């Protein structure tokens with residue numbers, strides 16, 4: 001996503017036509033709005049057209065408008081989306097669904113900066129910045145003859161590909177917390193809603209075919225149903241139901257690790273452990289961790305690799321957390337803790353001292 005944000009910033013510096021590619025729900029419209037907001041067209045109209053959702057026979061009139069009496073049923077003059085967006089941005093969603101005959105008109109509008117209103121005698125100048133979005137592979141559409149090649153090259157000057165949520169699982173805890181905060185306010189709860197580590201583990205294990213939109217809705221539902229001050233994994237029954245054996249497994253070992261972000265999904269899919277998806281490097285897969293460092297504290301075994309500001313956490317913080325967890329996990333059996341951590345006993349004692357950890361009460365932080 002850093003790459004997406006960087007490209008979006010650059011795109012905002014000019015009027016270059018942008019195509020946002022990505023699965024449904026990854027945030028294409030959000031980025032399109034962000035580009036407009038960061039450009040000198042901020043505050044000007046941002047007009048959305050869902051090219052896939054309007055009937056074929058109306059697409060042209062919706063995009064370019066029509067004069068009164070232009071066709072049967074055109075009782076009034078209608079201003080098209082292009083005119084509505086004049087001076088601002090026109091967001092053409094699901095551009096791959098645009099009928100071929102309308103593609104010709106769109107090409108003309110893009111090439112000449114003017115539109116032909118249905119039924120009008122003269123073309124009109126418009127000043128519109130175009131951002132298109134697609135969840136299809138447009139090149140495939142071109143090859144299949146469903147999308148005009150000339151239009152493709154006109155629109156696709158500056159492509160930005162947005163990764164699916166399952167390819168950037170480290171974003172899930174941040175997004176989930178942001179949604180929980182937002183919905184807690186919207187639902188007028190009198191307390192903030194934390195998200196338990198078990199819930200974060202569950203949300204991170206899931207693959208989110210509906211991407212951020214699906215996550216947003218899942219958190220919304222959980223907030224509405226929740227009764228305590230914390231969302232639990234049991235508040236996401238639909239998600240758990242899609243992870244076979246989730247609740248059957250009493251002590252899930254789930255480690256959230258960012259190193260797999262770019263690993264192939266197939267590789268991630270292979271990491272099934274006791275019926276659960278483990279997103280982790282092998283080195284840490286068996287080292288369950290509680291979460292700290294500005295994240296809600298709890299006893300569940302999840303490591304979150306980024307802090308609340310989105311940066312990678314300090315190695316020392318993670319190490320301290322792991323040691324505290326190991327002490328609890330092995331009930332203070334120092335030799336076992338040292339052995340499992342792969343360090344000598346004297347090193348362990350030194351680290352306890354450095355981090356101010358009381359081996360008899362590892363959860364307590366030093367004064």
Ligand SMILES: Nc1ncnc2c1ncn2[C@@H]1O[C@H](COP(=O)(O)OP(=O)(O)O)[C@@H](O)[C@H]1O
Nearest residue numbers: 022023024025026027028029030031212213216
């Ligand atoms: N980075 C993000 N932070 C918060 N909410 C997001 C983010 N990205 C997407 N969303 C939300 O997810 C939903 C889907 O985003 P949207 O831009 O409509 O996706 P798309 O156009 O790719 O289908 C929207 O409700 C949007 O507000």
Ligand SMILES: [Mg+2]
Nearest residue numbers: 025028029093
């Ligand atoms: Mg959309």
